[in-house]
Amino acid sequence: MNYIDAQYVPHFPGGDNDSLYDYLNNIVRGLKSVGPLGFVQLDNSDASSEMSQRERRLLEIQTAISSVSMHLQTGFSHGLSRQFYELLDEDAWEDEDVLPDMSSVRTFLQVLVGTDGNRRPGIGTNGRGSVTAFWLADGNRLTVECLPEERITWVLTRELDGETVRAAGESRPARLLHELTPYNPEIWFD
Amino acid sequence: MRYVKAPIVEAVLEFRWSEVRSLADLKLALEDKAFNDFGDAKPRVTINTAFDVGKGELSQDRKEIGYETSVKDGTERVFLEERKFVYIKNAPYTEWNDFRERAIGLIHPFSAALNLLEFSRIGLRFINRIDIPVGDGGKIDTDEYISIKFDGPREDAGSIDEFQMRVVKPTVVEGISYALVVATSQSPLSGHTAIILDIDVFTKFPVPYQEPTFSELLSSMREQKNGIFESCITDKSRELFGGMVK
Numbered sequence: 001m002n003y004i005d006a007q008y009v010p011h012f013p014g015g016d017n018d019s020l021y022d023y024l025n026n027i028v029r030g031l032k033s034v035g036p037l038g039f040v041q042l043d044n045s046d047a048s049s050e051m052s053q054r055e056r057r058l059l060e061i062q063t064a065i066s067s068v069s070m071h072l073q074t075g076f077s078h079g080l081s082r083q084f085y086e087l088l089d090e091d092a093w094e095d096e097d098v099l100p101d102m103s104s105v106r107t108f109l110q111v112l113v114g115t116d117g118n119r120r121p122g123i124g125t126n127g128r129g130s131v132t133a134f135w136l137a138d139g140n141r142l143t144v145e146c147l148p149e150e151r152i153t154w155v156l157t158r159e160l161d162g163e164t165v166r167a168a169g170e171s172r173p174a175r176l177l178h179e180l181t182p183y184n185p186e187i188w189f190d
Numbered sequence: 191m192r193y194v195k196a197p198i199v200e201a202v203l204e205f206r207w208s209e210v211r212s213l214a215d216l217k218l219a220l221e222d223k224a225f226n227d228f229g230d231a232k233p234r235v236t237i238n239t240a241f242d243v244g245k246g247e248l249s250q251d252r253k254e255i256g257y258e259t260s261v262k263d264g265t266e267r268v269f270l271e272e273r274k275f276v277y278i279k280n281a282p283y284t285e286w287n288d289f290r291e292r293a294i295g296l297i298h299p300f301s302a303a304l305n306l307l308e309f310s311r312i313g314l315r316f317i318n319r320i321d322i323p324v325g326d327g328g329k330i331d332t333d334e335y336i337s338i339k340f341d342g343p344r345e346d347a348g349s350i351d352e353f354q355m356r357v358v359k360p361t362v363v364e365g366i367s368y369a370l371v372v373a374t375s376q377s378p379l380s381g382h383t384a385i386i387l388d389i390d391v392f393t394k395f396p397v398p399y400q401e402p403t404f405s406e407l408l409s410s411m412r413e414q415k416n417g418i419f420e421s422c423i424t425d426k427s428r429e430l431f432g433g434m435v436k
Binding site: 019020021024047048049051055058059062063064065066067068069070074077078082109110113114150172173174 | 195196197198199200202232233234235236255258260262263264265267269271276278280281282315317319321371378379380381388
Protein backbone atom coordinates (compact mmCIF):
# COMPACT_ATOMS: atom_id res chain seq x y z
CA MET A 1 0.00 0.00 0.00
CA ASN A 2 1.11 3.56 -0.69
CA TYR A 3 -0.47 6.26 1.39
CA ILE A 4 -0.61 9.93 0.45
CA ASP A 5 -0.44 12.07 3.53
CA ALA A 6 -2.70 14.93 2.47
CA GLN A 7 -1.14 17.53 4.74
CA TYR A 8 2.07 17.43 2.69
CA VAL A 9 0.62 17.36 -0.81
CA PRO A 10 2.25 20.12 -2.89
CA HIS A 11 0.35 22.77 -4.73
CA PHE A 12 -0.27 21.84 -8.33
CA PRO A 13 -2.03 24.33 -10.55
CA GLY A 14 -5.68 23.76 -10.96
CA GLY A 15 -6.68 27.32 -10.95
CA ASP A 16 -3.84 29.78 -11.05
CA ASN A 17 -1.41 30.94 -13.66
CA ASP A 18 -1.12 29.22 -17.00
CA SER A 19 -2.90 26.22 -18.41
CA LEU A 20 -1.84 22.79 -17.22
CA TYR A 21 -0.62 22.29 -20.79
CA ASP A 22 1.90 25.14 -20.35
CA TYR A 23 2.72 24.27 -16.75
CA LEU A 24 3.58 20.63 -17.40
CA ASN A 25 5.48 21.43 -20.59
CA ASN A 26 7.55 24.03 -18.78
CA ILE A 27 8.48 21.60 -16.01
CA VAL A 28 9.83 19.13 -18.55
CA ARG A 29 11.61 21.89 -20.51
CA GLY A 30 13.11 23.24 -17.27
CA LEU A 31 14.63 19.88 -16.49
CA LYS A 32 16.50 20.00 -19.80
CA SER A 33 17.49 23.70 -19.70
CA VAL A 34 21.20 24.48 -19.72
CA GLY A 35 22.92 27.77 -20.55
CA PRO A 36 25.44 28.16 -23.38
CA LEU A 37 29.14 27.96 -22.49
CA GLY A 38 30.20 30.83 -20.24
CA PHE A 39 26.62 31.68 -19.27
CA VAL A 40 24.58 30.76 -16.26
CA GLN A 41 20.96 30.33 -17.26
CA LEU A 42 18.99 32.12 -14.55
CA ASP A 43 15.54 31.66 -15.95
CA ASN A 44 14.38 29.16 -18.50
CA SER A 45 12.46 30.13 -21.59
CA ASP A 46 8.95 29.30 -20.44
CA ALA A 47 6.37 30.09 -23.06
CA SER A 48 3.61 32.30 -21.76
CA SER A 49 1.13 34.80 -23.10
CA GLU A 50 1.39 38.54 -22.57
CA MET A 51 -1.70 40.15 -21.10
CA SER A 52 -2.67 42.84 -18.66
CA GLN A 53 -3.08 42.04 -14.96
CA ARG A 54 -6.83 42.29 -15.33
CA GLU A 55 -6.88 39.93 -18.32
CA ARG A 56 -4.60 37.45 -16.59
CA ARG A 57 -6.69 37.48 -13.44
CA LEU A 58 -9.85 36.86 -15.46
CA LEU A 59 -8.17 33.89 -17.11
CA GLU A 60 -7.03 32.58 -13.71
CA ILE A 61 -10.56 32.89 -12.34
CA GLN A 62 -12.08 31.19 -15.37
CA THR A 63 -9.52 28.39 -15.12
CA ALA A 64 -10.35 27.95 -11.42
CA ILE A 65 -14.07 27.76 -12.25
CA SER A 66 -13.34 25.24 -14.99
CA SER A 67 -11.28 23.13 -12.61
CA VAL A 68 -14.30 22.49 -10.34
CA SER A 69 -16.91 22.49 -13.11
CA MET A 70 -17.35 18.70 -12.92
CA HIS A 71 -18.56 19.15 -9.32
CA LEU A 72 -21.13 21.82 -10.24
CA GLN A 73 -24.51 21.56 -11.93
CA THR A 74 -24.44 21.23 -15.73
CA GLY A 75 -24.01 24.58 -17.43
CA PHE A 76 -23.21 26.34 -14.15
CA SER A 77 -19.56 27.00 -14.94
CA HIS A 78 -20.18 28.57 -18.35
CA GLY A 79 -22.59 31.07 -16.80
CA LEU A 80 -20.24 31.85 -13.92
CA SER A 81 -17.30 32.41 -16.25
CA ARG A 82 -19.35 34.83 -18.29
CA GLN A 83 -20.42 36.68 -15.13
CA PHE A 84 -16.78 37.22 -14.22
CA TYR A 85 -16.06 38.24 -17.81
CA GLU A 86 -18.69 40.98 -17.46
CA LEU A 87 -17.48 41.94 -13.97
CA LEU A 88 -13.88 42.36 -15.12
CA ASP A 89 -14.75 43.87 -18.48
CA GLU A 90 -12.29 46.58 -19.45
CA ASP A 91 -15.01 49.23 -19.68
CA ALA A 92 -16.74 48.23 -16.44
CA TRP A 93 -13.78 47.62 -14.14
CA GLU A 94 -12.47 50.51 -12.04
CA ASP A 95 -8.70 50.50 -12.28
CA GLU A 96 -8.26 51.65 -8.67
CA ASP A 97 -10.15 48.60 -7.36
CA VAL A 98 -8.17 45.58 -6.21
CA LEU A 99 -8.73 42.59 -8.46
CA PRO A 100 -10.44 39.58 -6.83
CA ASP A 101 -7.70 37.58 -5.15
CA MET A 102 -7.45 33.92 -6.03
CA SER A 103 -7.72 32.71 -2.46
CA SER A 104 -11.12 34.44 -2.18
CA VAL A 105 -12.15 33.03 -5.55
CA ARG A 106 -11.32 29.53 -4.31
CA THR A 107 -13.43 30.18 -1.19
CA PHE A 108 -16.28 31.32 -3.44
CA LEU A 109 -16.03 28.10 -5.46
CA GLN A 110 -16.04 26.05 -2.25
CA VAL A 111 -19.30 27.78 -1.30
CA LEU A 112 -20.84 26.81 -4.65
CA VAL A 113 -19.66 23.21 -4.45
CA GLY A 114 -20.82 22.96 -0.82
CA THR A 115 -24.30 24.36 -1.46
CA ASP A 116 -24.67 22.37 -4.71
CA GLY A 117 -27.39 24.68 -5.92
CA ASN A 118 -29.20 24.96 -9.22
CA ARG A 119 -29.24 28.74 -9.18
CA ARG A 120 -26.21 30.84 -9.88
CA PRO A 121 -25.64 33.74 -7.50
CA GLY A 122 -25.09 37.33 -8.49
CA ILE A 123 -21.46 38.26 -7.95
CA GLY A 124 -19.52 41.34 -7.00
CA THR A 125 -16.37 42.44 -5.26
CA ASN A 126 -15.77 44.88 -2.44
CA GLY A 127 -12.87 46.53 -4.26
CA ARG A 128 -10.43 45.06 -1.73
CA GLY A 129 -10.10 41.58 -3.23
CA SER A 130 -12.94 39.54 -1.76
CA VAL A 131 -15.78 38.03 -3.81
CA THR A 132 -19.39 38.64 -2.85
CA ALA A 133 -22.10 36.17 -3.84
CA PHE A 134 -25.78 36.97 -3.43
CA TRP A 135 -29.03 35.14 -4.02
CA LEU A 136 -32.41 36.85 -4.15
CA ALA A 137 -35.70 34.93 -4.16
CA ASP A 138 -39.15 36.49 -3.53
CA GLY A 139 -37.62 39.30 -1.53
CA ASN A 140 -35.50 36.89 0.54
CA ARG A 141 -31.85 37.77 0.26
CA LEU A 142 -28.68 35.88 1.14
CA THR A 143 -25.28 37.53 0.80
CA VAL A 144 -22.01 35.65 1.34
CA GLU A 145 -18.72 37.46 1.37
CA CYS A 146 -15.92 35.07 0.39
CA LEU A 147 -12.59 35.86 1.99
CA PRO A 148 -9.13 34.31 1.66
CA GLU A 149 -8.24 31.04 3.37
CA GLU A 150 -11.72 29.53 3.23
CA ARG A 151 -13.35 32.13 5.46
CA ILE A 152 -16.81 33.57 4.83
CA THR A 153 -19.24 35.98 6.37
CA TRP A 154 -22.93 35.74 5.57
CA VAL A 155 -26.00 37.86 6.13
CA LEU A 156 -29.60 37.10 5.24
CA THR A 157 -33.10 38.51 5.26
CA ARG A 158 -35.83 35.87 5.20
CA GLU A 159 -39.63 35.87 5.49
CA LEU A 160 -40.59 33.02 7.83
CA ASP A 161 -44.08 32.48 9.29
CA GLY A 162 -45.08 36.02 8.42
CA GLU A 163 -42.08 37.58 10.10
CA THR A 164 -38.93 39.06 8.63
CA VAL A 165 -35.89 37.36 10.11
CA ARG A 166 -32.42 38.83 9.83
CA ALA A 167 -29.32 36.83 10.65
CA ALA A 168 -25.59 36.92 10.08
CA GLY A 169 -22.55 34.80 10.83
CA GLU A 170 -18.94 33.95 10.16
CA SER A 171 -18.07 30.49 9.00
CA ARG A 172 -16.36 28.23 6.49
CA PRO A 173 -17.81 27.10 3.15
CA ALA A 174 -18.22 23.48 4.26
CA ARG A 175 -20.44 24.57 7.19
CA LEU A 176 -22.55 27.18 5.42
CA LEU A 177 -25.44 24.95 4.40
CA HIS A 178 -25.68 23.53 7.92
CA GLU A 179 -25.78 27.00 9.46
CA LEU A 180 -28.48 28.14 7.05
CA THR A 181 -30.72 25.13 7.74
CA PRO A 182 -33.06 26.99 10.18
CA TYR A 183 -33.85 29.47 7.39
CA ASN A 184 -34.89 26.89 4.75
CA PRO A 185 -32.06 27.76 2.38
CA GLU A 186 -33.53 25.76 -0.51
CA ILE A 187 -35.35 28.93 -1.53
CA TRP A 188 -32.00 30.29 -2.71
CA PHE A 189 -30.37 27.15 -4.06
CA ASP A 190 -33.05 24.84 -5.54
CA MET B 191 -19.26 6.01 -22.99
CA ARG B 192 -18.40 8.88 -20.68
CA TYR B 193 -18.51 9.66 -16.99
CA VAL B 194 -21.06 11.98 -15.37
CA LYS B 195 -18.29 13.82 -13.54
CA ALA B 196 -15.50 13.31 -16.05
CA PRO B 197 -12.19 14.11 -14.31
CA ILE B 198 -10.83 15.76 -17.48
CA VAL B 199 -9.40 19.16 -16.61
CA GLU B 200 -7.93 19.91 -20.04
CA ALA B 201 -8.31 18.15 -23.38
CA VAL B 202 -5.70 19.16 -25.93
CA LEU B 203 -5.09 18.54 -29.63
CA GLU B 204 -1.67 19.70 -30.79
CA PHE B 205 -0.46 19.82 -34.39
CA ARG B 206 3.19 20.46 -35.30
CA TRP B 207 4.83 21.02 -38.66
CA SER B 208 8.41 21.29 -39.85
CA GLU B 209 8.69 24.59 -41.70
CA VAL B 210 8.50 27.81 -39.75
CA ARG B 211 5.51 30.04 -40.45
CA SER B 212 5.86 33.78 -39.90
CA LEU B 213 4.05 35.64 -37.12
CA ALA B 214 2.32 37.72 -39.77
CA ASP B 215 1.00 34.58 -41.47
CA LEU B 216 -0.18 33.19 -38.13
CA LYS B 217 -2.07 36.37 -37.35
CA LEU B 218 -3.61 36.46 -40.79
CA ALA B 219 -4.84 32.88 -40.40
CA LEU B 220 -6.63 33.92 -37.19
CA GLU B 221 -8.83 36.25 -39.20
CA ASP B 222 -10.77 33.32 -40.65
CA LYS B 223 -14.44 33.26 -39.57
CA ALA B 224 -13.82 29.97 -37.76
CA PHE B 225 -12.16 32.06 -35.03
CA ASN B 226 -15.04 34.53 -34.71
CA ASP B 227 -15.87 33.29 -31.19
CA PHE B 228 -12.33 34.00 -30.03
CA GLY B 229 -11.08 37.28 -28.61
CA ASP B 230 -8.11 39.45 -29.51
CA ALA B 231 -4.86 37.54 -30.01
CA LYS B 232 -2.25 38.03 -27.26
CA PRO B 233 1.44 37.54 -28.00
CA ARG B 234 3.10 34.39 -26.68
CA VAL B 235 6.65 35.06 -25.64
CA THR B 236 9.69 33.42 -24.16
CA ILE B 237 12.03 35.41 -21.94
CA ASN B 238 15.55 34.13 -21.32
CA THR B 239 17.60 35.64 -18.55
CA ALA B 240 21.29 34.72 -18.42
CA PHE B 241 24.41 35.83 -16.59
CA ASP B 242 27.54 36.33 -18.73
CA VAL B 243 30.29 35.01 -16.49
CA GLY B 244 33.10 36.70 -18.49
CA LYS B 245 31.54 40.18 -18.56
CA GLY B 246 29.71 39.92 -15.27
CA GLU B 247 26.51 41.11 -16.96
CA LEU B 248 22.89 40.07 -16.94
CA SER B 249 21.15 39.76 -20.27
CA GLN B 250 17.52 39.28 -21.11
CA ASP B 251 16.15 38.12 -24.41
CA ARG B 252 12.42 38.45 -25.14
CA LYS B 253 11.20 36.57 -28.16
CA GLU B 254 7.72 36.62 -29.59
CA ILE B 255 6.87 33.10 -30.70
CA GLY B 256 3.19 33.27 -31.57
CA TYR B 257 -0.26 34.11 -30.29
CA GLU B 258 -2.89 32.99 -27.84
CA THR B 259 -6.59 33.58 -28.10
CA SER B 260 -9.54 32.36 -26.05
CA VAL B 261 -13.34 32.44 -26.03
CA LYS B 262 -15.24 34.74 -23.64
CA ASP B 263 -15.89 32.16 -20.94
CA GLY B 264 -12.30 30.94 -21.09
CA THR B 265 -13.19 27.31 -21.74
CA GLU B 266 -11.41 27.15 -25.10
CA ARG B 267 -7.95 28.43 -25.91
CA VAL B 268 -5.79 28.31 -29.01
CA PHE B 269 -2.01 28.68 -29.04
CA LEU B 270 -0.39 29.42 -32.38
CA GLU B 271 3.34 29.23 -32.71
CA GLU B 272 5.77 29.15 -35.64
CA ARG B 273 5.62 25.38 -35.78
CA LYS B 274 2.52 24.39 -33.89
CA PHE B 275 -1.19 24.85 -33.37
CA VAL B 276 -2.70 23.87 -30.03
CA TYR B 277 -6.41 23.65 -29.24
CA ILE B 278 -7.24 23.41 -25.54
CA LYS B 279 -10.69 22.59 -24.20
CA ASN B 280 -10.96 23.24 -20.50
CA ALA B 281 -13.47 21.45 -18.30
CA PRO B 282 -16.32 20.81 -18.48
CA TYR B 283 -15.63 18.27 -21.21
CA THR B 284 -18.72 17.01 -23.00
CA GLU B 285 -17.92 14.32 -25.53
CA TRP B 286 -15.36 13.27 -28.07
CA ASN B 287 -17.34 14.21 -31.17
CA ASP B 288 -17.85 17.79 -29.93
CA PHE B 289 -14.19 18.13 -29.08
CA ARG B 290 -12.93 16.57 -32.29
CA GLU B 291 -15.26 18.53 -34.57
CA ARG B 292 -14.44 21.81 -32.89
CA ALA B 293 -10.69 21.21 -33.15
CA ILE B 294 -10.90 20.15 -36.79
CA GLY B 295 -13.18 23.10 -37.53
CA LEU B 296 -10.31 25.33 -36.43
CA ILE B 297 -7.29 23.47 -37.79
CA HIS B 298 -8.88 23.00 -41.22
CA PRO B 299 -9.07 26.68 -42.27
CA PHE B 300 -5.84 27.36 -40.42
CA SER B 301 -4.02 24.66 -42.40
CA ALA B 302 -5.49 25.96 -45.64
CA ALA B 303 -4.35 29.50 -44.88
CA LEU B 304 -0.80 28.34 -44.08
CA ASN B 305 -0.70 25.70 -46.79
CA LEU B 306 0.02 22.90 -44.32
CA LEU B 307 -0.18 19.60 -46.16
CA GLU B 308 1.49 17.44 -43.55
CA PHE B 309 1.99 17.42 -39.79
CA SER B 310 5.27 16.29 -38.31
CA ARG B 311 3.55 15.38 -35.05
CA ILE B 312 -0.01 15.18 -33.77
CA GLY B 313 -0.59 14.97 -30.03
CA LEU B 314 -3.83 14.11 -28.26
CA ARG B 315 -3.47 14.95 -24.62
CA PHE B 316 -5.96 14.60 -21.79
CA ILE B 317 -5.07 15.94 -18.36
CA ASN B 318 -7.21 14.30 -15.68
CA ARG B 319 -7.48 15.11 -11.99
CA ILE B 320 -9.02 12.56 -9.67
CA ASP B 321 -10.40 14.32 -6.59
CA ILE B 322 -10.31 11.92 -3.67
CA PRO B 323 -11.99 12.60 -0.32
CA VAL B 324 -9.62 12.38 2.60
CA GLY B 325 -11.03 10.61 5.63
CA ASP B 326 -10.48 11.38 9.27
CA GLY B 327 -7.01 9.88 9.17
CA GLY B 328 -5.89 12.48 6.62
CA LYS B 329 -4.49 9.82 4.30
CA ILE B 330 -5.55 7.88 1.23
CA ASP B 331 -4.20 4.62 -0.09
CA THR B 332 -3.17 5.28 -3.71
CA ASP B 333 -3.44 1.57 -4.55
CA GLU B 334 -7.19 1.87 -4.09
CA TYR B 335 -7.48 4.50 -6.83
CA ILE B 336 -4.73 3.90 -9.41
CA SER B 337 -2.98 0.83 -10.71
CA ILE B 338 0.45 2.50 -10.83
CA LYS B 339 2.40 1.52 -7.78
CA PHE B 340 5.43 2.93 -6.07
CA ASP B 341 7.48 0.48 -4.09
CA GLY B 342 10.39 2.31 -2.56
CA PRO B 343 13.89 0.90 -2.36
CA ARG B 344 13.66 0.45 1.39
CA GLU B 345 11.29 -0.04 4.28
CA ASP B 346 10.13 3.32 5.59
CA ALA B 347 7.15 5.06 7.11
CA GLY B 348 4.93 3.86 4.26
CA SER B 349 3.48 7.20 3.24
CA ILE B 350 4.17 9.48 0.27
CA ASP B 351 4.63 13.23 0.63
CA GLU B 352 5.02 13.80 -3.12
CA PHE B 353 4.96 11.53 -6.13
CA GLN B 354 5.67 12.51 -9.74
CA MET B 355 6.42 10.08 -12.53
CA ARG B 356 6.76 10.50 -16.29
CA VAL B 357 7.18 7.60 -18.67
CA VAL B 358 7.24 7.60 -22.48
CA LYS B 359 6.42 4.37 -24.34
CA PRO B 360 5.27 3.16 -27.73
CA THR B 361 1.68 1.94 -27.84
CA VAL B 362 0.72 -1.33 -29.51
CA VAL B 363 -0.14 0.69 -32.64
CA GLU B 364 2.87 1.23 -34.87
CA GLY B 365 3.98 4.85 -34.98
CA ILE B 366 1.92 5.97 -31.97
CA SER B 367 3.58 6.53 -28.60
CA TYR B 368 2.43 8.00 -25.33
CA ALA B 369 3.76 10.00 -22.43
CA LEU B 370 2.12 9.36 -19.09
CA VAL B 371 2.55 11.67 -16.13
CA VAL B 372 1.24 10.62 -12.75
CA ALA B 373 1.51 13.06 -9.87
CA THR B 374 0.00 13.78 -6.50
CA SER B 375 -1.62 17.18 -6.27
CA GLN B 376 -3.80 19.47 -4.23
CA SER B 377 -7.48 19.27 -4.99
CA PRO B 378 -9.51 22.47 -5.32
CA LEU B 379 -12.14 20.76 -3.14
CA SER B 380 -12.00 21.10 0.60
CA GLY B 381 -11.24 17.83 2.40
CA HIS B 382 -9.87 16.21 -0.76
CA THR B 383 -6.50 15.38 -2.24
CA ALA B 384 -5.89 14.59 -5.90
CA ILE B 385 -3.97 12.48 -8.36
CA ILE B 386 -3.11 13.88 -11.80
CA LEU B 387 -3.12 11.53 -14.80
CA ASP B 388 -1.72 13.35 -17.82
CA ILE B 389 -1.95 11.17 -20.93
CA ASP B 390 -0.33 12.45 -24.12
CA VAL B 391 -0.72 10.14 -27.12
CA PHE B 392 1.32 11.29 -30.11
CA THR B 393 2.51 10.26 -33.55
CA LYS B 394 6.11 9.36 -34.31
CA PHE B 395 5.85 9.86 -38.06
CA PRO B 396 4.71 12.62 -40.45
CA VAL B 397 0.98 12.54 -41.09
CA PRO B 398 -0.49 13.81 -44.38
CA TYR B 399 -3.44 16.07 -43.77
CA GLN B 400 -5.92 14.18 -45.90
CA GLU B 401 -9.00 12.05 -45.33
CA PRO B 402 -9.74 9.34 -44.40
CA THR B 403 -6.22 8.83 -42.99
CA PHE B 404 -6.46 11.80 -40.68
CA SER B 405 -9.79 10.88 -39.04
CA GLU B 406 -8.80 7.24 -38.72
CA LEU B 407 -5.60 8.25 -37.01
CA LEU B 408 -7.42 10.48 -34.51
CA SER B 409 -9.84 7.67 -33.70
CA SER B 410 -6.98 5.30 -33.15
CA MET B 411 -5.19 7.78 -30.88
CA ARG B 412 -8.39 8.28 -28.91
CA GLU B 413 -8.77 4.52 -28.42
CA GLN B 414 -5.22 4.36 -27.10
CA LYS B 415 -5.80 7.29 -24.77
CA ASN B 416 -8.99 5.77 -23.36
CA GLY B 417 -7.31 2.40 -22.93
CA ILE B 418 -4.40 3.92 -21.02
CA PHE B 419 -6.73 5.89 -18.76
CA GLU B 420 -8.95 2.93 -17.95
CA SER B 421 -5.97 0.72 -17.20
CA CYS B 422 -4.59 3.36 -14.81
CA ILE B 423 -7.68 3.64 -12.61
CA THR B 424 -9.62 1.33 -10.32
CA ASP B 425 -13.33 0.86 -9.72
CA LYS B 426 -13.05 3.01 -6.63
CA SER B 427 -11.92 5.90 -8.85
CA ARG B 428 -14.75 5.18 -11.26
CA GLU B 429 -17.22 5.52 -8.36
CA LEU B 430 -15.92 9.05 -7.82
CA PHE B 431 -16.87 9.94 -11.41
CA GLY B 432 -20.59 9.45 -10.71
CA GLY B 433 -21.24 6.56 -13.10
CA MET B 434 -21.77 6.69 -16.85
CA VAL B 435 -23.94 9.15 -18.77
CA LYS B 436 -27.06 7.32 -20.00
